[in-house]
């Protein structure tokens with residue numbers, strides 16, 4: 001399952017992140033940002049996290065998921081707007097020459113330690 005491998009990667013990164021630090025006793029919260037176009041569903045990630053963390057040092061770690069709206073920039077009229085996931089046409093002039101500014105990726109935003 002797609003979400004499980006995302007969570008496994010995340011846990012791998014967390015371990016690397018805290019490996020060199022002696023001041024970390026526990027990871028309290030993981031803040032993830034998920035773009036609306038990143039094709040990972042927050043609810044599926046939450047349940048994947050729930051399964052994967054069992055029996056690990058992250059058993060009591062919380063997962064905080066913040067959705068990032070899809071935003072495009074139009075190269076024809078230069079407007080930058082948040083749009084619904086779907087066709088990436090410019091909401092103002094209808095041009096297809098748009099570029100995604102944000103909302104197409106999933107990343108680890110920050111980690112709260114104790």
Ligand SMILES: [Zn+2]
Pocket residue numbers: 074075076077078079090091092093094095
């Ligand atoms: Zn436009």
